[in-house]
Amino acid sequence: MSLVKTSYNRRSFLKTSALTGGGMLLGFSWLAGCQPAVEEAPGLVMPEEWFDINAYLKIGDNGVVTIMTPNPEFGQNIKTSMPMIVAEELDVDWENVISEQAPFNAEKYGRQFTGGSMGIMTRWEGLRMAGASARHMLVAAAAQAWSVPAKEITTSAGVLHHEASGQSITYGAIASAAAQQPIPEEVTLKDVKDFRIIGHSKKNVDALKIVTGQPLYGLDYRQEGMLTAMIVQPPAFGMEFKSITNGSTIKSMPGIVDVFPIKTYKDDFVKGGFDTNAFPELVAIVGNSTWEVMNAKKAIEVEWKLAEAFSETVHGFQGTVVRNVPAGLENTSTHQQEMERLAALPGKVVRKDGTPEDAFKNAAQIIERTYTAPFLAHNCMEPINTFAHVKDNKVWLAGPLQIPGLIEPTISARMDIPAEDIEIEMLRMGGGFGRRAYSHYMLEAALISQQAGAPIKLMYTREDDMANGTYRPAYHATYRAALDEDNKLLAFHVKAGGVPESPLFANRFPAGAIDNYLAEEWSIDSNITIGAFRAPRSNFMAGAEQSFLDELAEAMGKDPIAFRLDLLQRAENDPVGEENDYDAARYAGVLELVREKSAWESNDGKRSRGVSAYFCHNSYAAHVLDLTIEDGRPVVQKVTCAIDCGIVVNPDAAVNMAEGGIVDGIGNAFYGEMTFDEGVPQKTNFHQYRMIRMGEAPKEIEVHFVENEIAPTGLGEPPFPPIFGAVANAMHKATGERQYHQPFLGEDRVLG
Amino acid sequence: IFGKHRISNFQLMALFKLTVNGSTQEVDVDPSTPVLWVLRDHLNLPGTKYGCGIAQCGACTIHLDGIAMRACVIPISQIGVQAITTIEGLSENGDHPVQQAWLEHDVPQCGYCQAGQIMSAAALLQDNSNPSDRDIDAAMHGNICRCGTYTRIKAAIKTAASQ
Numbered sequence: 054m055s056l057v058k059t060s061y062n063r064r065s066f067l068k069t070s071a072l073t074g075g076g077m078l079l080g081f082s083w084l085a086g087c088q089p090a091v092e093e094a095p096g097l098v099m100p101e102e103w104f105d106i107n108a109y110l111k112i113g114d115n116g117v118v119t120i121m122t123p124n125p126e127f128g129q130n131i132k133t134s135m136p137m138i139v140a141e142e143l144d145v146d147w148e149n150v151i152s153e154q155a156p157f158n159a160e161k162y163g164r165q166f167t168g169g170s171m172g173i174m175t176r177w178e179g180l181r182m183a184g185a186s187a188r189h190m191l192v193a194a195a196a197q198a199w200s201v202p203a204k205e206i207t208t209s210a211g212v213l214h215h216e217a218s219g220q221s222i223t224y225g226a227i228a229s230a231a232a233q234q235p236i237p238e239e240v241t242l243k244d245v246k247d248f249r250i251i252g253h254s255k256k257n258v259d260a261l262k263i264v265t266g267q268p269l270y271g272l273d274y275r276q277e278g279m280l281t282a283m284i285v286q287p288p289a290f291g292m293e294f295k296s297i298t299n300g301s302t303i304k305s306m307p308g309i310v311d312v313f314p315i316k317t318y319k320d321d322f323v324k325g326g327f328d329t330n331a332f333p334e335l336v337a338i339v340g341n342s343t344w345e346v347m348n349a350k351k352a353i354e355v356e357w358k359l360a361e362a363f364s365e366t367v368h369g370f371q372g373t374v375v376r377n378v379p380a381g382l383e384n385t386s387t388h389q390q391e392m393e394r395l396a397a398l399p400g401k402v403v404r405k406d407g408t409p410e411d412a413f414k415n416a417a418q419i420i421e422r423t424y425t426a427p428f429l430a431h432n433c434m435e436p437i438n439t440f441a442h443v444k445d446n447k448v449w450l451a452g453p454l455q456i457p458g459l460i461e462p463t464i465s466a467r468m469d470i471p472a473e474d475i476e477i478e479m480l481r482m483g484g485g486f487g488r489r490a491y492s493h494y495m496l497e498a499a500l501i502s503q504q505a506g507a508p509i510k511l512m513y514t515r516e517d518d519m520a521n522g523t524y525r526p527a528y529h530a531t532y533r534a535a536l537d538e539d540n541k542l543l544a545f546h547v548k549a550g551g552v553p554e555s556p557l558f559a560n561r562f563p564a565g566a567i568d569n570y571l572a573e574e575w576s577i578d579s580n581i582t583i584g585a586f587r588a589p590r591s592n593f594m595a596g597a598e599q600s601f602l603d604e605l606a607e608a609m610g611k612d613p614i615a616f617r618l619d620l621l622q623r624a625e626n627d628p629v630g631e632e633n634d635y636d637a638a639r640y641a642g643v644l645e646l647v648r649e650k651s652a653w654e655s656n657d658g659k660r661s662r663g664v665s666a667y668f669c670h671n672s673y674a675a676h677v678l679d680l681t682i683e684d685g686r687p688v689v690q691k692v693t694c695a696i697d698c699g700i701v702v703n704p705d706a707a708v709n710m711a712e713g714g715i716v717d718g719i720g721n722a723f724y725g726e727m728t729f730d731e732g733v734p735q736k737t738n739f740h741q742y743r744m745i746r747m748g749e750a751p752k753e754i755e756v757h758f759v760e761n762e763i764a765p766t767g768l769g770e771p772p773f774p775p776i777f778g779a780v781a782n783a784m785h786k787a788t789g790e791r792q793y794h795q796p797f798l799g800e801d802r803v804l805g
Numbered sequence: 806i807f808g809k810h811r812i813s814n815f816q817l818m819a820l821f822k823l824t825v826n827g828s829t830q831e832v833d834v835d836p837s838t839p840v841l842w843v844l845r846d847h848l849n850l851p852g853t854k855y856g857c858g859i860a861q862c863g864a865c866t867i868h869l870d871g872i873a874m875r876a877c878v879i880p881i882s883q884i885g886v887q888a889i890t891t892i893e894g895l896s897e898n899g900d901h902p903v904q905q906a907w908l909e910h911d912v913p914q915c916g917y918c919q920a921g922q923i924m925s926a927a928a929l930l931q932d933n934s935n936p937s938d939r940d941i942d943a944a945m946h947g948n949i950c951r952c953g954t955y956t957r958i959k960a961a962i963k964t965a966a967s968q
Contacts, residue, residue, distance in 0.1 A: 128915030128952050256911050263916035264907045264923060265899040266852020266892030273851035281846075307817070307835065342846045344838040347858075434856050434864060434917040434951050483854075483917025484951050515857045705911055709957065713914055716953025739861035739949060748942030750955035 142184030170767025289732030308345030326369020435483020599778025663782025720745025826894025
C-alpha cells in the first residue's frame, strides 16, 4: 500500500454533496504529479485549471456507481479503462459501474486531451485517488455509524464489513452519510498485487451500442431544424479564395438555403500549435439535406487565386516557432529533388559524441543507406464534421475532437464570444490518429451557424477530408556506419530531414550505445499543412533506423536481435552521453521477450522473418514479423509482438489496440502515400488512396506484455512505428532486396 | 432523366414507398438521392455510415433483399420493392449471431466502420454458413477499418459461423 496526498496545489478543491434522493456525489480536483512538463509559450494563455485533473463519481443509494471518463474516446477504449481504475480503488463490483463521457470543462476535469498516448499515463494517479478517496469516506461513514475504528473496516465489491461485530453495509446504503465526511488529505492506494479489476479484461462499455448502430458519432448528431453545411476548399495547396462566381444560381438550387465565404482567423490572430488550418478561407454551402448540398457543391463555381508567401508565429507546446510558408504550387517530384539536395549538404548538428569525423575517415568500410517516406493522410473512417448552433451570442458545438481546450480560445478570439459561452460536447470519434487535434472545423461550423442563423451540421466529404492536409510530413533519412577491419562498429551517423519538418530524435537509441555518434537535421519549408499522425516522426524514424540496424547486423555477421542487445548492453552499462532518453534494460526486455515468444532461434526457415524494436511515447515495443511470398505478393503470416508499457489496465483491449497498430502500420508501410501535382493532392478517395484490407492483414497476431509494476505508459502509438522496420526486414529475407522507400508496394508491384 | 448537375428553380421530387427493417416508410425526395442519405437524413436511421460516397469503404453496407449492397451509390429510385435492412434492423436486441460474436471478441475500436462490417459479415454467412479464410477475405474486401481490427473481425465471423 502506498499513502498519497490527495491534493497538492492551492487551486485544488474537493467537493462532496448528497444527491437528491440519496447517494453521494464526489468531485475531486488535484494537481497531477505525473503530468508531463509542458513548456508554456509566451503569449499563449493556458488557464491554470489545465494543470488540474478532476473526476466525478456518483454512488446511487442503489449501489450503482457512475464514473466519468474525463478524456474524449477515439477508439483507444479509455471509456472502459479509465473507470476501471477508479472502480479498482473504490473497490466496487464492475458490474455496478456505469461509464459516462464527462462534459468538456477544464475547471473540473483539467486537460481533456486524447493524443500522444498519454491518456492512461497522465490520469493514472488521479483516477486512483478519486476511487481511493471515495472509499476512504465510505469507510469513515461506516466507522462512525458502527462506532468502530475505521482501520478495522474492510471493503469488497461495494460492501463494507466489520468482522469483529459481524456488521456490513452496502456502499449505496451509506453513500449519503459518506458525503458528509470530511475530504481526506491522504489516502491509501492498493498494492498492485491486490488489483481485482485492473489487469482483468473488461468489455468495451459501448460495444452493444456500436454493433446495433446507435447514434454515437458527430455525423449522427441531429437537432430539430438543423441544416446541413459543407465546405468548398481551394483545389490546391498554395491557392486561396477569391470569389464565388455563380452564387445566385447555387442559392436557387433545390433545398439550398445559403452560400457564403467564411474566414476562420482574424488577420492579427496568433496561432497556437494546434490551430493548423490548411485553408482558413472557405466557401460554405448550407441546405436542407445532405444530397441537396452535395449537388450544389458539384455545381458551384469558385474563383481561386495564388496565395502569397507569409511568415507566422505559432505558440505551441514546443515554444514559439516562426513558420515560413512559401508561395507556389508544390510537386512531389520537386520535394524529392530538394530533399536529395539538402541531404547532401551539412545539416544542423543536434548531437555529437566522440569524434565521428575521424572514425569515418579511418574506417575500413562505410555503409550508407537512405530511406524515404511520403506524406500520409489520416483517413479517419468518420469524415470531419461538427454540429454547431450559435444563438444569442452563445455557441453550442458537438462533434469529434481530441483537445477541446485548445479550440475553445480560438473560437472565442475569432467570434468575440467569451469562453464561458462556448459549450463543446465531445462525441465518440470515428478515429482520430492525431487529425482531430486540429479542430478548425469546429470554428468553421460555428461561423457557418452564426451566418446562417440556424443550427447546422458541417460535414466534409471524403474528398474534402483527404485533401484538407494536416498530413504526416514527407521524410528522408540517411544513415552511415563506419566499421573497422574486424567489422567492429566505430561510428554512427544519422542525417534526417523532411517537408516541412525534421523527424529526428537525436537522443534515441542507438545514441548512447556508440562512442562516435553524429545526428544532424534539416527541413524544407512548404505550404502543405502537416500535423500529428499516430506517433509523429517516430513512425518514420523507427522504420528507417531499424532497417539500417538490420543491414548493419548482416554486414557485421551478427544475429539482428543479438546485435541490438549488444548495443543496448553497452548503453546500459556504460552509456555514451547523458541525454539518452530511453531505458536500455526495458528496451532489451521487449527484444528478449519477442525472441522467446516468436521462437526466434528455432525458425524453420519456411517463413521469412524480420525483427524490429523501438521506444516512443514512454513505452517499448518489439515485433517479429513472419512473411511469405504468394503469387508475387507478400503475405504476413504472423506478427509476434512484445510491449513494455508498465501496468496494463485492460489487457484484451490493450491487445486489440496493439493489433490495430500492427495492421495500420503494415498497411501504411505497403500502401500509404499522398502525392502532389501543382499543389493538388493526387489522391482524393479510397479508389486512389490504398488502405490495407482484410486479406492483407496478418493471418495471426500474438501480443505479449512485459509484466511489471511500473505505472502505465503509452500504448496507442508505440506498437505502430517499429512495424515498418519489421516489414522491411522480413521483405529483405523473402526477396533478397532491401526496402528503402515507402510505400513498399505499389498497386501492381510483384515480388519474388 | 435526372441529371447529376441539375440546376433548376423547381424541385424534382418523387414519392417512394420503401420497406425498411420490416416496416413501410414513405419519403418524398429527389429520385437520385442515394439510399444512404434517405436512411440518415429522412428516416433517422444513422447506423448506416458515410465513409467515401463511392462504394470503396463499405461503411454504408445494407442488405437489399438480404444481399449486401453499398447504400452510398444506389439511388432511391432503383429500390422498388426490394426490402432494405440496416444495422438497426438486423436484430431486435443486438442478438444476431454476428453481433453476438462481435461482442464476444470485443471487436470495435473507434467502431465507426463496424456496422458496415457486420452487415457484410451477416450477408456472407447467410450465403455460406462455413466460410474459409479466403471466402471471408473476399466477402470483406470492400470494408475498410483504419483502426485495424481485421483479425478480430475474422475471428468473430468464424465464431458466428460456428453458432
